[in-house]
Amino acid sequence: MLFDIHADKLKEECGIYGIYSRGNNVALSTYWGLYALQHRGQESAGIAVTDGREMVIQRGMGLVNEVFRAELPSLPGHIGIGHVRYSTTGSSLLINTQPLMVSYSGGKLSLAHNGNLTNAHKLRSELEKMGSVFQTSIDSEVLVNLIARSAKSTIEDRVIETLDKVEGAYCLVVMSQDKLIGVRDPHGFRPLCLGKLNGGWVLASESCALDTVGAELIRDIEPGEMVVIDDSGLRSIKYAPDNRLALCIFEYIYFSRPDSIIDGQSVYQARVQMGRQLARESGFKADLVISVPDSGTPAAIGFSYESGIPFAEGLMKNRYIGRTFIQPEQKNRDLGVRIKLNAVRSVVKDKSIIMVDDSIVRGTTSGKIVKMLKEAGAKAVHMCVSSPPIGFPCYYGIDTSVRKELIAASKNVEQIREFIGADSLYYLSLEGLHKSIQNVNYGNMCYACFNSDYPAQIPCQGQCDSNKYVFEQTHGT
Amino acid sequence: MLFDIHADKLKEECGIYGIYSRGNNVALSTYWGLYALQHRGQESAGIAVTDGREMVIQRGMGLVNEVFRAELPSLPGHIGIGHVRYSTTGSSLLINTQPLMVSYSGGKLSLAHNGNLTNAHKLRSELEKMGSVFQTSIDSEVLVNLIARSAKSTIEDRVIETLDKVEGAYCLVVMSQDKLIGVRDPHGFRPLCLGKLNGGWVLASESCALDTVGAELIRDIEPGEMVVIDDSGLRSIKYAPDNRLALCIFEYIYFSRPDSIIDGQSVYQARVQMGRQLARESGFKADLVISVPDSGTPAAIGFSYESGIPFAEGLMKNRYIGRTFIQPEQKNRDLGVRIKLNAVRSVVKDKSIIMVDDSIVRGTTSGKIVKMLKEAGAKAVHMCVSSPPIGFPCYYGIDTSVRKELIAASKNVEQIREFIGADSLYYLSLEGLHKSIQNVNYGNMCYACFNSDYPAQIPCQGQCDSNKYVFEQTHGT
């Protein structure tokens, strides 16, 4: 069994991208858009393109530049959608890659999905009772079956009828032979933004993808909004009322790229504010503030701003970490972190250090980093975390396979401090976190992983075997 | 565009294999069974296995030993099915590989299909109208949707209800979590035989696969018969009356391996008889009888037996021909045949030759071989073909992409002789062909490609775009 050196982080599920640009071939733009969203999923990637008649798709396991190493979908087409998916160990299956492309009574359809439907098993079971067959284990296949079974005549009405039935978190891009549709669920759990490019329209999980393809950020898709793009332009349909707004707070803490603007709030600035707040709340003093790169850096800089304690790079990251593994015979498990991170001895030696990280999941990595800093001569390591303790699982699209292993589910802060060997440990308060994110357009957020206040239905517990439909083995690429 | 050096032959569509062997792991047996059926399809291969609870599948493009180079499906399982698919240029898609595996209201199901449903488009269209979605362009997806929509409670009743709706040619192996089902259509277009191995049961397109895995040939599945195998043993269900028996005559002429016994008739002996009959009918005299290897050899030997003219190997085949191509800039198109075949000069020089081949499709290859023999010094080349002229397309599972190019559709025998440059040309008569195959258990055969007497409904012509559902690009290997 291999050891996943990136295991100690929450995992985003997906990133999606869509483009409608009459007169242009959009496959390359979709490729670059996915490239910019790669941090949202490294397991698989796919692109579907239509020229109004034919629809082609190309999907594969791996990073965007691995899947499309040889060539992009070659059909000239002016509508395209793309998807990247995260990597877990074991259940990553070629057949589960997205977008999903089907033919149905209305023609051809492709769909890509970011999020998690909390009633997918129930819907799937109902569809099976009506005679549907399922070839994958992804929620998207439930969605396309519902769309296909809708009695409505237009694709947008079919999608709306489908969304009336689903619960949970989703952002979708849907492509028919002549329309591109973008949808964000009524809670607004996952982000989706709209951009303009050469007279065409772009949809993307994050605005960094718009920047990369050269599109201008127009606005975010609102919770409960559907946009329909075709040759007559863009129409907005409010298909559902806002329903307890609940953007995933972790988009600001960790998932999104710092250069993205999500619902009007700069991710970078949110993180800097979390760092400032941490400084105020913790009152920690030390010689230096360092970050666990790269995600902890903006908060560490914010801490430095607020506290006046100098920021330095005390940990260096190996930029060539891929999906590397350590062979089983490897005795020294500390190697896992040493390969990824190294202490900068000249920075930390004989210094008291405030180390800022965005979150603690299992705590094992944090413990190894503290040990590494001490071995490099740090006098003291005070750890500051720019989010509250994660004590509850997520049902809206974040990998919860580590549920049992959430350290904050079974230990209090002092016990965690002892576990990781830090001299002090401070978690940002929920209020402090909330205060740090004040510019969000669409209201409240989902803090359920901190306080178990779930904004939407959660699925049946225990009796739902989430692996039920995972049935295909992959073999060598 | 590449030049396919095997293009001048009819192409079988598929080979299928199934095994039920309580207490044994059947993945390896399925692998070897497919290996023996490789001549029936070289484009893709797949194996699905179940242990009664889980069901796993592994599929890929390429030969059996390429798809399973790394490893076989690792699930221990006592039921398995497998499939090999033929190779065409262009439309070979990973998503179209078989078996198909789905989950539906009745559990999990895998299915592999050899043949061609003549009403698949109509059924698919009806299913789409009822809300089904299709992710592939293969008939098997129509079948699994019909099975899933059946109101019957057992898998065998669901399959029977499904088969009541389909027309055309099919042999199927279907696997649920506890049963293996084998079906042969009421016309018996395609072969399917039953064997016994270590107390378990094996189904295979040809008996050579039984020999390879060490199973004993018990009998052929009868037209209109379904066999259901589970822990209580094997049950036979006559789900439809025999319906104008019509085993594809080309199984004896060319498709099947000579060491197979199809419907009680040895393929090898049938070919020897065709050769004997050719000798009687043609009355050709010459110094030597040679074959176009390998498929023409048994008939050439039969010709030699009957005529007393010595048999010799006048053409040698390169045993390492794979899916080789000639690059487009290649001027000398004759190279295509020279790479595959070479005349044995010492055999043919100054000799009059009777050259026996199984069939002529386009005639281009035959022409090049005649030229090659003459350049090697043959005094005369008299060509004998162990089947009548192919003038009509097949709708029951044989590649008819060459339809327009069938030389016998537009030329009479004398014109064909002139085209290929032979000194004489004789085609076996339909009566002679029929007489050569006298031991067949299940009655009459399909001769439609010779005489257009189609035993079953043929699909709508022209308006059915067979490429309609071919939409995914493959990449990588």
Add this chain to the structure above:
Amino acid sequence: MLFDIHADKLKEECGIYGIYSRGNNVALSTYWGLYALQHRGQESAGIAVTDGREMVIQRGMGLVNEVFRAELPSLPGHIGIGHVRYSTTGSSLLINTQPLMVSYSGGKLSLAHNGNLTNAHKLRSELEKMGSVFQTSIDSEVLVNLIARSAKSTIEDRVIETLDKVEGAYCLVVMSQDKLIGVRDPHGFRPLCLGKLNGGWVLASESCALDTVGAELIRDIEPGEMVVIDDSGLRSIKYAPDNRLALCIFEYIYFSRPDSIIDGQSVYQARVQMGRQLARESGFKADLVISVPDSGTPAAIGFSYESGIPFAEGLMKNRYIGRTFIQPEQKNRDLGVRIKLNAVRSVVKDKSIIMVDDSIVRGTTSGKIVKMLKEAGAKAVHMCVSSPPIGFPCYYGIDTSVRKELIAASKNVEQIREFIGADSLYYLSLEGLHKSIQNVNYGNMCYACFNSDYPAQIPCQGQCDSNKYVFEQTHGT
């Protein structure tokens, strides 16, 4: 450990090809030439081409169509050489692929070699003492070092000086920036022939390669002859006197393609004569003569001619056997042969059979085939071998890794018959073999593996560790 299903045959070491064709790009011709020589080596392939200035090379592990799957060496060049190498288990190394290309004081040089130098270790040791370094474990590296150290000014004189020092078996093609050189050793152990193509010249191990590329066979290179081809044409140099002529007899028995003409003798006709002689010598009677395909077929046909006993195809070969393996857990070792060969039950049932094969090495395969025929109902199996018992190792380029396993080294004919379970066993006599090959231009042959009469020096025994220089591991393509 894997089980090699082709293990029970002697292995040729290599095939070589060279072409000089001013005004044409020769890479493609070299590719097709190697394709026709693929039976002489399946482990690796390589092509080197020069346009008179630059010299490029492309090499890899695998079959010709695998190594050059993507593209041929792209340099336009009018001189080219190529090489195919045989496959053994374990010691197949990328670094040992040929041709070898070096730069030295005289410019650039490529060289490909078929055969085995019996004093290579001694020469290599001397070269090392003079300061040479070796990066491979192939004899060719000794040759290029000797060529580079020669004080002569022309490449042909350098080669001649080199050949004065080497002993053993070799055919070489050597390419400088302006010359193509072909050499055959003074014993003529290995074949090399000369052809003409579009005003250019072709050298190849066998004439079937000339046929494939469309070249005309002019003659064989004589033992002790060097041909030098450049813009002024072809010059022949008799660089050494004939020295006990000794073409490897196994070229006629098994190695060469039947459509090749080696030293003026048709390989096919030689094998037919061996079969006739077998019939005369053995006096065996039976219902049928069959062959172990494909190499035994011409002799079986000859046996049939002479005896009047009908020839039939009693064993069918799977045409898709690649470098397949059986996994170690495989209990039933008989599977190895069943995958490759299958008895044609309808042919052999209730018949007494004469089975003709070209040779017996270990005897294990023969035993399994006899068993298979009996299980298929053969009344009696009388085995005839178209060569004498192989009791001695070869030092001139044939794989002798099976030395200890030569069944005839430790068992007499009756014991072998018992081991393989045949009802009778007859080996062709040495005299009968000799008589069958009467048209050879260059005199006598090497029969050392039958009678230990080695025509040339053999290497030190025992103390020479042939694995001494095998040091590089290969890894996955």
Add this chain to the structure above:
Amino acid sequence: MLFDIHADKLKEECGIYGIYSRGNNVALSTYWGLYALQHRGQESAGIAVTDGREMVIQRGMGLVNEVFRAELPSLPGHIGIGHVRYSTTGSSLLINTQPLMVSYSGGKLSLAHNGNLTNAHKLRSELEKMGSVFQTSIDSEVLVNLIARSAKSTIEDRVIETLDKVEGAYCLVVMSQDKLIGVRDPHGFRPLCLGKLNGGWVLASESCALDTVGAELIRDIEPGEMVVIDDSGLRSIKYAPDNRLALCIFEYIYFSRPDSIIDGQSVYQARVQMGRQLARESGFKADLVISVPDSGTPAAIGFSYESGIPFAEGLMKNRYIGRTFIQPEQKNRDLGVRIKLNAVRSVVKDKSIIMVDDSIVRGTTSGKIVKMLKEAGAKAVHMCVSSPPIGFPCYYGIDTSVRKELIAASKNVEQIREFIGADSLYYLSLEGLHKSIQNVNYGNMCYACFNSDYPAQIPCQGQCDSNKYVFEQTHGT
């Protein structure tokens, strides 16, 4: 033609690693050591290991985790060396990968080399005149030939005799069957350090590799020093007097990892000092200091420390940039930078910015970044470079293929400022740079790329075709 998005940086040539650890298998440690040195070369990687008798090697094109994806050299061995090589476009050849492994009169030998011999062509030419052949185009092959030709008896004496003849820059690790040797040239151009691990010894280009494998940094190898490690321990030999000490200054500016300590000087602290010095020299004032990540960050932090201007992350880097390419039809060349970097709008909008980068090579990337910042709303962009203008090529191991394209070779600072569109531009002075690096153990440094004061002989100019020996094509892995 593809567009290399990393093209606008100088390229290090190589990283080397060696380990001697009696009783342990060192292949895995070598793998992790190379992993930590991956930034020094991404083109190819190789590992050679010996157990005292056998020596095996595994090499390939690509990153360390690509080359060793399947498995590490499997020989148990206690001595190992490894090498990573940089990536250029076009001339990257499998045959040129290192280490080089040869057999010679003294046994087996592996060697890996970082640097560039300035008299390699002359030495190679002399060796060819003495009869040596060359299969690669790398300097290492010259070295092994000189070692092999030495009349000395021990490997260390052979190496010393060899080093007497070579000029230029080199660090070497050499492995015989019982010794590990490390060498640093008398000028000390390239770094090489020594560490201790479990009683064994480790040699590495940078100390970050020691940290990664858990070894303790003992000291740097001195210029002109050879260390010989065997079972009797470590011996140091001063084989040449220090000769105008000249560590490459770019190791501190850009090449080495910030967490490395080179010749006693922390790379991170050197860069911070450069930033401080830049602040003092430039006197620039602005709202914010940002860096071009990642290499510019420590200097930007130093600038912030000294100036009191806050440091912020104004540019975000895509962490998934691999060897991605932009297809030729791509019209918008600016995309190249946008894929790699993105401005953080919320940081830079309406701000005056000091942007710190480590160097400017062509200037094209800098220009695009300035434009990107201005488009994101920056009021002013003042660029500070933590090194002087690069006006002269390097002959000691840095890729100088961009020689003609060095912007500072043809433009003065004001012209460069105009070219890149910055509001101000300041380069660190040579004195300032020198002052920033004050803790170096081994004296002076090489500044030749700034001031053309070459510390050692430079090679013949113009007439030496560096591509002369590049002759093998690579093909797809």
